[in-house]
Amino acid sequence: MAKTEKIKYLIIGNSAGGIGAAEAIREADKNGTITIVSDEPYHVYSRPQISGHLAEGRLLEEILYRKADFYRKNNIETILGSRVTRLDPANNQVEFEDSKIIGYEKLLLATGGTPIVPPMEGLEREKTFTFTTLDDAKAIDEFLNRHPDKTVRAVVIGGGLIGVSVTEALVKRGAKVSIIEMKDRILNTILDEEGSALGLAALKEAEVEVITEHTVTRVSTDAKGQTTGVTLDDGGTIDCDLVIVAIGVQPRTELAAGTDITLNRGIVVNRYMASSIPNIYACGDVAEAYDFVHEGNRLSPIWPNAYIGGRTAGLNMAGVSTEYEGGTAMNSMKYFGTAITSAGLVVPPDDSYEIFESRLDHAYKKVVVKDGLVVGMVFSGDIEKSGIIYNLMKDRVNVEDFKLTLVAEDFGLISLPEEIWRSKLEMPGSESNFPAVNGEEPEEIVILD
């Protein structure tokens, strides 16, 4: 048998998590071999911008997440457009679909998520449109291009971030869209009722039909296999040319299945992003990592957490022991020019939580507090300081003494305990820079003339 190639750091996944890890490894280890593998054939691109590709025809070159010379500059090998089909932890190697085998010292599973496509009469999984990859966007684009002379009617199943994002892109392309959402409001997992209402108003203005508390039970096709409509659970029908399934993503855990890697909903990782097999790490949408709001492991399939989790994994893979700070759901959206940020628990499950709210002109602020700790927030309109709130939540700062200021218009770092802002903003080691004044003028004072 030919000698198997052995890579020091093998990364499966070429998106936020994989790149975060590769960059961290290169900071810590200038020479160790890094190989990034992906079944997508593309240079790393900004996945959230696939909507820009569909809506405005932005090309791959215009949505690159890292510049074209990224891999070369960082001395990273890539194997793109090729799928790993088997993981063999006992021998520290992986097998590709073409039977090629590569060995590793440290492995990162950053395989992401795959759209959930539930069994549905008339729906063929292979022919189903989804919206998580550039190829998904291209497929929808091609469909629209095949029908240049008509208004394409689309049904989007699922009113979450992805469903709303593809809807916005479709509307920009002139399509007529209906969203079918199972729950009683769109964006229900990341926004409270007020936030959802803002999103809904924007969709209504764009003449999108939003049907809540219903599901699609059947997709109808004509003799040529073209989609002609859907049937809802109440028997109602909607004519359409295109169905896009956007009900959510599930972790792509298939490589870990059948190994000793502990799986729950995703790959369970410790605070160092290591799986139950010490030299195998996981991050991003495939991983169940620490969530500081829920104080336990949880899926949080969002881009920033993937990058930061990947970065933490990379540092640990390269021998720099680093604890994952934890993540939680956090999203920034824009509907109709109104910016909305949200994070954590936006709708408290019971009355043991305190809610602080303010409404001023077009600004809405809501902060959810439990036992003195911020556990959730929704800001719209005036979002500039929402990051301060998010970080109070992340750093588990007790806000009991200033919780009333959190949603005030003049809230800022100055609202926080003095030692917090002094330690961040003043020069390290400066005893508050100036001694107490004791009624005397500080020497260096200069009066503005």
Added chain:
Amino acid sequence: MKKVYIKEPVCMGCHLCEVYCQQAHSQSKDLLKAFKRETPRPLPRVRMEEKDHMSFSVRCLHCDDAPCVYSCLTGALSKDPETGVVDVDTERCIGCWTCILACPYGAIKRDTERHKMVKCDLCAGEEAPACVVNCPNEALAFADAG
């Protein structure tokens, strides 16, 4: 790297840091034009905070582990490995404001005319940032604290 630090006890809350920041980031570099006549309107990248008798200004701290860089959806934000400056490639910014949610200091502003984020760039190319140079009471220090 050299960063801007506040000296809260001598800050008078005059807001001139904001004024000179706005001027420094204008096309015309003319105070009056920057405030009254320029379109798109230049924005200050520093914010004055006041409470009771305390005041200080807040701008980007060019963090070592910069949450905005790690959170940027497009790769528009980066920290220069040589200078340490956290800067934005405006061409690649899509104005999604994820950086705003990530920033612990509220130091990122929205340019809602251009749909881009703006932030302190330490007045790149200048010896010291305009806010520091023009602070009438030397309530700001531009120093390398190691």
